[in-house]
Amino acid sequence: VKKIAVLTSGGDSQGMNAAVRAVVRSGLYHGLEVFAVQRGYAGLINDDIREMDLRSVGDIIQRGGTILQTARCKEFMTPEGQQLGADNLRKRGIDGLVVIGGDGSYQGANKLSKLGIKTMGLPGTIDNDIPFTDLTIGFDTAVSIVVDAINKIRDTMSSHERSSVVEVMGRHCGDIALYAGLASGAETILVPEVPFDLDEIASRMSENFALGKRHSIVIVAEGVGKGEDIAKGITDRNGIEPRVTVLGHIQRGGAPTHNDRILASNLGDFAVRKLIEGESGKGVGIIKGELVLTDIDKVVNSKKEFNMDLYELAKRLSQ
Ligand code: F6P
Numbered sequence: 001v002k003k004i005a006v007l008t009s010g011g012d013s014q015g016m017n018a019a020v021r022a023v024v025r026s027g028l029y030h031g032l033e034v035f036a037v038q039r040g041y042a043g044l045i046n047d048d049i050r051e052m053d054l055r056s057v058g059d060i061i062q063r064g065g066t067i068l069q070t071a072r073c074k075e076f077m078t079p080e081g082q083q084l085g086a087d088n089l090r091k092r093g094i095d096g097l098v099v100i101g102g103d104g105s106y107q108g109a110n111k112l113s114k115l116g117i118k119t120m121g122l123p124g125t126i127d128n129d130i131p132f133t134d135l136t137i138g139f140d141t142a143v144s145i146v147v148d149a150i151n152k153i154r155d156t157m158s159s160h161e162r163s164s165v166v167e168v169m170g171r172h173c174g175d176i177a178l179y180a181g182l183a184s185g186a187e188t189i190l191v192p193e194v195p196f197d198l199d200e201i202a203s204r205m206s207e208n209f210a211l212g213k214r215h216s217i218v219i220v221a222e223g224v225g226k227g228e229d230i231a232k233g234i235t236d237r238n239g240i241e242p243r244v245t246v247l248g249h250i251q252r253g254g255a256p257t258h259n260d261r262i263l264a265s266n267l268g269d270f271a272v273r274k275l276i277e278g279e280s281g282k283g284v285g286i287i288k289g290e291l292v293l294t295d296i297d298k299v300v301n302s303k304k305e306f307n308m309d310l311y312e313l314a315k316r317l318s319q
Contacts, residue, residue: 001032001275002095003032003033003035003093003094004023004034004098004272004275005036005089006020006037006068006097007036007041007043007044007100008066008070009040009041009070009099009104009108010101010102010103010124011101011102011125011252012070013136013138013252014064014137014138014142014252014254014255015124015256015260015261016068016070016137017064018061019137019267020057020066020268021264022264022265022267023100023122023268023269023271024036024054024057026268026269026272027272030272032272032276034051035049036049036050036052037049038050038068039068039073040069040070041105041108042075042076043068044076044085045075045081045085049088049092061261062255064141064252064255064256065253076108082111082115086112086115089117095116096119096275097117097118098268098272098275099121100124100137101121101122101124102123102127102136103125105121106121106283106296106300107300109281109296110281113280118281119282120280120283120284121284121296121299122267122283123135123137123267123284124138124264126170126176126252127173127175127176128175129170129171129172129173130299131302131303131305132299133283133284133286133287133292134285137263138252139175139176140259140260141254141256143179143180144257145254146219146247146251149166149245149250150180150219153217153243161214161215162242163215163217163218163234163242163243164217164243164245165227165234165242166217166219166220167245168222168247169222169247169251170223172223173221173223174189174191174223175306175307177190177220177221178221179310181219181314182310182313184219185217186314186318187205187218188204188216188217189311190219191221191224191306192223192224193311194311201234205238206240216240216242218234218242227246228244263286266286267284267291270291279293281295281296282294283295283299
């Protein structure tokens with residue numbers, strides 16, 4: 001490849017800018033011409049494409065959001081939309097594309113690869129729900145934000161001997177709840193991957209308060225349901241009225257952690273080097289510290305394995 005483009009797609013996540021910077025700077029370092037597509041696949045269809053230089057990605061490594069903006073684009077799901085996108089790249093001589101995003105974004109990259117554009121998918125989502133990578137870009141920052149929020153909530157719960165239900169994001173994946181729950185010492189972690197019994201949770205909560213526990217934090221992954229409903233279920237069973245906090249988009253904003261910046265830098269540079277080597281239709285990831293490539297077909301048709309060991313550990317330590 002001689003000319004490549006980069007876009008961000010789907011929900012934004014912290015570290016996307018660091019990944020854009022890595023793709024642009026690594027491409028230029030290797031003598032490529034590098035372009036950016038604005039607003040994800042919508043920009044590909046609308047021909048919103050511009051050439052990047054070294055300075056165009058200055059002062060962004062520390063910023064949340066994405067300077068390229070992002071969109072969820074229905075038109076690109078049609079064969080005509082995909083063809084138009086590929087034509088807009090090709091008319092500039094662009095034959096490589098790095099897509100930074102989640103599951104849906106990978107599907108688009110896969111389609112373009114079948115139309116002859118060499119594509120690479122970079123896992124950019126707070127959800128950590130992409131298989132064949134231990135981590136996605138933004139997950140570490142999102143977990144830190146949730147842990148910080150729970151630390152604050154816990155202060156008040158302890159002062160007043162009260163209980164709280166905290167609803168976190170993650171779509172169908174419980175990783176944000178699991179990692180943040182373990183790291184903040186939440187008493188109960190509810191994730192879509194593991195069935196739970198509200199009767200048991202409610203009676204354990206009353207017993208714990210009776211035995212002198214000063215607070216009770218229940219963290220609920222949104223894939224399980226609404227925090228409000230869980231809180232009501234608890235009240236119906238034991239009379240305790242937990243306060244509900246829905247953290248929402250706070251989890252997706254703000255400066256990325258150094259871990260996310262380093263991950264984004266590594267994955268962005270790796271994707272460019274692999275495009276230069278002629279690879280296409282691949283997702284990049286990191287497994288046990290090693291950079292890996294996996295067929296996008298395989299990535300989009302697999303499900304990320306839930307870390308049961310970590311879940312059991314959190315349970316053992318939360319008594
Ligand atoms: O995929 C990231 C994510 O924040 C999910 O955790 C959440 O379910 C979804 O996006 C929310 O989407 P939106 O910001 O469009 O409401």
